[in-house]
Amino acid sequence: MFTKLIKKSGVMTCVAGALMLVMSQSALAVDLTVYTAVEAEDLARYAETFNKDHPDINIKWVRDSTGIVTAKLLAEKNNPQADVIWGLAGTSLLLMKSEGMLEPYKPKGVELLDPKFVDQSPVPSWTGMDAWVAAVCYNTVEAAKHNLKPPKTWTDLLKPMYKGHLIMPNPNSSGTGFLDVSSWLQMFGKEQGGWDYMDRLHKNIARYTHSGSKPCKLAAAGEIPIGISFAFRGARSKAKGAPIEIIVPEEGVGWEMEASGIIAGTPNLKAAQTLIDWSISKTAMEMYNTAYAVVGMPGVAKPVKYFPDTLLERMIVNDFEWAANNRKAILAEWLKRYDSKSEAK
């Protein structure tokens, strides 16, 4: 029985091998495995636009939320499965870089990008695509029921009237949550002021969510009047008809970029470089602009519907290096101070 099986499997291998040979000869297209955290609804459009210029490169998307993609990349550190990262949080790419997982490459046209969107090493390891910006989603219908006034600033959110009507993402699980926290620390004081602000804000927070888009979706659904989230999500919910306003606090707002890089050791280096070149081209930037109000190349972005116009000017000068290198310490401190909301009850 076993010999039969072995014979059978032997034949199968031969057939499979022959098939693969035929396939590899007939199709010259290169398959690129691309890890991404870009919203699911945009992926097909991205690949389609790219294939208009490069039909010979076939993108195989591996999509998940930022945390999961980052965890996956780190878990595969010694056995990488990805060729390229296209559209993952900048801080995650900084982490990959410090692990030596990125292949430095200077893409064509990189000088046209805003320097904020390019790794400052002589040969950059990553390049930015667009930015997602923190914002407050404010449900006008629910707020009216509770007699709330719309907040103008971050400090407004400390007012007692918002107590229990506020929700924000947990920075330990959400990239959006972390960019909020790191921006408050940068604006109000890294050592003391930022934490004082969060201590007081914590008293008003109903609970912390795992994901960064959930606060805005919950605000859109009226589950809670005010959700600290990001502008992109707010605009999407508003487009769907949710009664929300997108508020950009006056002190300034944190932001994070979506960035791309090549995984060191990829067997498809040429194709990977082609993709990275294209990912910072004007065509690509225009493509990002349909959903994101801020893109890496200055002068390309047109206003996006439902995005507040004050967004661009209120983005803070974000020190990503500081944020990345202090991430661990910030999260540990946050955990110590706030990750036991239930205790207060």
Added chain:
Amino acid sequence: MTESATIAAGAAPLIKPRTSKDDRVMVGFILVICLYLLITLAFPLYAMLSKSFSTYAFDLTNFEFQVNTGDGWSETFNAAEQNEKIQKFKPEDLVTSSDGRLAPTEFFPEFSFRSPTLYKLRQVRGDTSFLFGTERVDDTDWHEYSSNDFRRIVIRPSGATGLDNFRTYFSTPALFRSIENSLFISILSTIITVSLAFWFAYALNRSRMRFKGLFRLIAMIPILVPSLLPGIALVYLFGNQGMIKGLLFGESIYGPIGIVMGSVFFTFPHALIIITTALAISDGRLYEAATALRASRWRTFWTVTIPGARYGLISAAFVVFNLVITDFGLPKVIGGQYNMLAVDIYKQVIGQQNFEMGAVVSVVLLVPALLAFGIDRYVQKKQVAQLSARSVPYVPKPHKQFDRICLGYCSLIAIFIVGLIAVCQYAALIKFWPYNLSFSLDNYNFKVMDGGGWDSYTNSIQLGLYTALAGTVIVFIGAYMVEKTNGFFATRSSFQFLAMMPMAIPGMVLGLAYIFFFNNPDNPLNTIYGTLLIMVICTVTHFYTVSHLTAVTALKQMDREFESVAASLKQPFHKLFSKVTVPVCLPSILDISIYLFVNAMTTVSAVIFLYSPDTTLASVAVLNMDDAGDVAPAAAMGMMIFYTNVGARLIHQFVSRNVVRRTQAWRGN
């Protein structure tokens, strides 16, 4: 070691040399399935255990400095010596995780980035690294920096082994509190579920109320849905926009209340099955005696009913406790800020990419789960047969008032169960709760949401079918071999032990262990990582114990005489197996496969770390859509799982009936 033991044991019964060849083949099978369980259970758990001891700390001896304050370079000194001198960090401060960073400026109290001081830094060995800004440096050369550049340097930790992770865990109050929370929720849910299920079972067994069949059917519904679905329903009922949130009197559903309500929902059928079985085997003669002795109903209840059902109650309690403490989906959906162990594992791994701490929490979660399992096994062993050949089944007499109370009580429970499911279906069909209550199918357009779209639904069905098929074959063959082999005591008992293990291992722990074991480049099996196959294996292993016990029970009903007769007729065992054993046990085999299918459709915890973008699953999609705030589509997907399982059960029932007619006619009823 095992080999010598088996040979010794096998050599002993020399009286029956004729069966020995068959027996050896059968032991071969046992060893193969033993090996399977070792690879899919023991080795991964070992890999996880060792991961929990893998720590990261800053190795200060490896970093050397030279300082130049304007009058030439100083002597070389390392960070450890400097730390000693200024008494800055205690050893426990230097323990961190892989993404920990430490600024060397901390070692220079007088440091100012404006001073003209120059600094040189090098690593003695190349096995650590430091970052200049974001630039990674892992050579052993001297690097010179101005003080303004020097402040941008951070050193990175290097790996070691030790107990430090556990020390960190137990000194982090937020993490430590999860243990309390998990125990509190599990104990409370256990008490509530077991009491509710007991009275439900009591009504089913001891009253003459109507609609018993319907109540039995309804009570089984929660088995058919993922454990997080009741959480979603509770949000729609009691959330801030909930339909009947007034009933909570201002309390928040997000937290202990929600978790306990949901836990009661999804553990109810598990408790009910065990308690019903326990009540069903009571001896009618005891009740006759009680009546003859003029004992009151109350007294009879405490002296006859409860003692008779006590083992069932204890067993149900431990099963429920284990289900609640290891469940992850429900507290994730409705737990709010209330931290529980299973969610902590997820947060550590997915949120912070801290695999080591994830492993530590897993080990912590293993303790209560193993304990509950051990006690349950111990109690089961003490149970003696209640039902003797002379027992008379208890037949309840009509009792109008009692029957009416029973009917009312069971109706309440049934309304709770059906209500939660109905709410989910309603929510799935609403366009935009609570602002646009028109009906639409928008929420079924899974393509534009997180979670993998409709593919994840078909993937789940595939997973279910493969799991049912492969699992049933493996489990039944394993059970047959271990039940019907002669001798080889050591092999058989170690197999029994391995087969009981999965019951005590939480799904998340198993899943995480699989990452550590199968995603290791040195493991020749790592090609299955990220495929559907690894999830099939994980699911089969996760649900192995119950399937195994079902098979063993069925096989125990068959006298060993069959084997002896077959042997004396010189029939090989595989002929007996295929011609007699399988047909006789076919109903149980079908039960095992439907059990595996339904569980593969609903499980979240076992596969949450294992799915890849090509193999997203419906149950995981429910979780991910809820996580992203798409609660209504999550409910829609959850209901798809429900309907699929209902369909599977109907097919199962139909097939079973035909099979019973064809193969079980000899049973005579």
